[in-house]
Amino acid sequence: MVRIAINDHEMEVPEGTTILCAAKKAGIRIPTLCFVESLKPVGACRVCVVEVEGVRNLVASCATRVWEGMRIYTNTSRVRRARTAVVELLLSEHNGECQTCDRNGNCELQSLAAELGIREISYRGERARKRLDVSTPALVRDSGKCIKCRRCVSVCNEIQNVGALFPQFRGFHTVIGPALGRDLATVACVQCGQCAAICPVGAISERDHVEMVWAALDNPDNFVIVQTAPAIRAALGECFGYPPGTLVTGKMVAALRRLGFDAVFDTNFAADLTIMEEGTEFLTRLRKKFVEGADAPLPMFTSCSPGWIQYMEFFHHELLGNLSTCKSPQQMFGAVAKTYYANKLGKRPDDIFVVSVMPCTAKKFEAARPEMTASGTRDVDAVLTTRELARMIRVAGIDFASLPDEQMDAPMGLSSGAGDIFGHTGGVMEAALRTVYELITGRELPTPDLHVPNLTGLEGIKEAEIPLTQLKPEWSFLEGITLRVAVAHGLANAERLIRAIEKGEREYHFVEVMACPGGCIGGGGQPRYTDHRVRLARIAALKKEDEHKAIRKSHLNPQIQQLYAEFLGQPLGEMSHRLLHTHYFT
Numbered sequence: 001m002v003r004i005a006i007n008d009h010e011m012e013v014p015e016g017t018t019i020l021c022a023a024k025k026a027g028i029r030i031p032t033l034c035f036v037e038s039l040k041p042v043g044a045c046r047v048c049v050v051e052v053e054g055v056r057n058l059v060a061s062c063a064t065r066v067w068e069g070m071r072i073y074t075n076t077s078r079v080r081r082a083r084t085a086v087v088e089l090l091l092s093e094h095n096g097e098c099q100t101c102d103r104n105g106n107c108e109l110q111s112l113a114a115e116l117g118i119r120e121i122s123y124r125g126e127r128a129r130k131r132l133d134v135s136t137p138a139l140v141r142d143s144g145k146c147i148k149c150r151r152c153v154s155v156c157n158e159i160q161n162v163g164a165l166f167p168q169f170r171g172f173h174t175v176i177g178p179a180l181g182r183d184l185a186t187v188a189c190v191q192c193g194q195c196a197a198i199c200p201v202g203a204i205s206e207r208d209h210v211e212m213v214w215a216a217l218d219n220p221d222n223f224v225i226v227q228t229a230p231a232i233r234a235a236l237g238e239c240f241g242y243p244p245g246t247l248v249t250g251k252m253v254a255a256l257r258r259l260g261f262d263a264v265f266d267t268n269f270a271a272d273l274t275i276m277e278e279g280t281e282f283l284t285r286l287r288k289k290f291v292e293g294a295d296a297p298l299p300m301f302t303s304c305s306p307g308w309i310q311y312m313e314f315f316h317h318e319l320l321g322n323l324s325t326c327k328s329p330q331q332m333f334g335a336v337a338k339t340y341y342a343n344k345l346g347k348r349p350d351d352i353f354v355v356s357v358m359p360c361t362a363k364k365f366e367a368a369r370p371e372m373t374a375s376g377t378r379d380v381d382a383v384l385t386t387r388e389l390a391r392m393i394r395v396a397g398i399d400f401a402s403l404p405d406e407q408m409d410a411p412m413g414l415s416s417g418a419g420d421i422f423g424h425t426g427g428v429m430e431a432a433l434r435t436v437y438e439l440i441t442g443r444e445l446p447t448p449d450l451h452v453p454n455l456t457g458l459e460g461i462k463e464a465e466i467p468l469t470q471l472k473p474e475w476s477f478l479e480g481i482t483l484r485v486a487v488a489h490g491l492a493n494a495e496r497l498i499r500a501i502e503k504g505e506r507e508y509h510f511v512e513v514m515a516c517p518g519g520c521i522g523g524g525g526q527p528r529y530t531d532h533r534v535r536l537a538r539i540a541a542l543k544k545e546d547e548h549k550a551i552r553k554s555h556l557n558p559q560i561q562q563l564y565a566e567f568l569g570q571p572l573g574e575m576s577h578r579l580l581h582t583h584y585f586t
């Protein structure tokens with residue numbers, strides 16, 4: 001331990017602690033625009049400067065570790081003057097257009113200027129030039145608003161291992177973006193939106209689909225359906241003042257009805273459908289390998305996260321065959337809505353407009369992929385992020401807190417608990433195991449309360465082993481085998497796992513990968529946060545949703561059983577192949 005004093009308050013902290021963390025422990029908030037707990041400190045913004053006795057210059061508290069006997073002052077006039085000067089300089093070159101900015105009222109720079117009492121900017125000079133990059137279907141970048149804090153660079157490199165963004169040039173001319181000032185669409189960006197989620201200002205945000213959705217709702221010829229992803233219900237409440245982890249499923253449904261959607265359905269229903277298809281595909285691969293000795297790529301990787309799919313397409317062609325051929329639940333939903341449900345309504349696919357509410361910006365890109373047209377037209381027409389939906393609810397004047405709890409519509413609104421947990425890391429694997437184990441043994445997965453303890457939590461890579469014994473006769477070829485599964489979230493973790501597999505250090509049958517840290521609850525389109533406890537709270541909310549469900553296994557969802565009986569036939573059948581499966585580009 002190291003003895004220090006902050007503002008004359010004596011305390012002990014572990015060796016290696018930064019001044020910023022020590023101050024937090026002492027209940028002192030030091031403002032910062034570049035520091036985020038889950039990323040390595042870069043000391044780029046200089047807002048967090050403090051005075052240290054015996055040190056001539058002010059030091060960046062996020063990047064300076066304490067030493068024995070250190071005396072730190074966080075609130076001297078020198079510190080206040082320096083912070084104010086830094087923020088004024090940022091404001092002087094920031095092309096903020098605050099009144100019309102997406103981040104107005106929710107901008108860290110704006111809040112900090114208010115907190116520091118900045119009423120005018122003492123510096124006058126050249127402003128950064130507005131330069132819009134709208135080259136991808138998912139994201140919009142405005143370099144004029146960028147404050148060069150480098151959070152996006154860190155998340156893109158450290159957490160996602162993508163490296164699409166980095167700083168170029170120096171001083172006022174520094175630009176953060178793809179190499180040579182190019183647009184995002186020209187580099188290997190997976191469009192996960194983690195940069196948009198972490199940006200403290202309005203320099204990176206999602207492509208806005210709100211006007212498109214209003215137009216669809218206003219068109220009397222459209223039948224407008226909405227589906228909501230598993231992770232929305234655990235985070236939407238944050239936009240209306242509820243604490244992280246508050247489940248708002250019923251109010252969300254009520255709000256969507258009041259916005260004018262003709263039917264409110266659940267992506268979780270399609271998550272159950274995915275388990276039917278993906279579980280069957282997995283068992284088919286095992287049969288091919290163990291019985292027929294045929295080439296069946298294992299481990300099988302899950303395929304519901306579009307950022308992960310793009311990552312594989314960019315960086316791991318050699319493993320594309322290992323990806324499940326299942327489309328994501330979002331796209332399965334769209335394809336089934338425009339065929340099965342359209343038939344029920346007596347409508348053509350073109351008469352139906354499908355809107356998704358997703359925690360993920362890459363879902364906008366996924367919906368726009370040319371192969372996602374199994375119904376004969378675009379299967380999902382518009383994708384709103386959680387933040388965009390919250391904006392629509394506010395614009396419509398809906399008082400979210402006073403809404404009653406309402407239920408989703410039939411026949412695509414019912415989900416099992418397994419569908420609910422798709423939204424957090426480990427959830428897809430757990431959902432799959434609940435069904436696969438029961439299909440081959442006739443017994444329930446023998447883990448506590450149907451959870452697989454090793455697969456939960458925020459560990460970057462998680463593993464579990466499930467011994468297979470006393471199997472049904474048709475699955476006896478798997479008797480005695482121990483099923484080895486793994487889960488990774490965040491693409492840097494996925495890369496570590498891939499390397500371990502390719503080197504032969506690890507061997508699995510089935511692997512879940514979600515591009516975003518924590519899974520979809522940490523998606524790039526979710527309400528923004530910098531405290532990792534938000535992720536834990538959202539995960540706990542989805543677990544609660546699952547545990548309170550009467551049906552917790554996908555194969556027992558009666559609406560899924562009805563869909564197969566009335567329309568699809570059987571998992572991996574001809575109709576499923578046509579609507580629910582896809583291929584990947586090399």
Ligand code: HC1
Pocket residue numbers: 228229230231232267268270271304305306328329330331358359360363422423424514519520521523
């Ligand atoms: Fe996800 Fe999925 S869980 S990918 O994380 O498989 O976005 O929530 O909708 O499609 O169901 C996201 C979340 C989401 C799909 C499902």
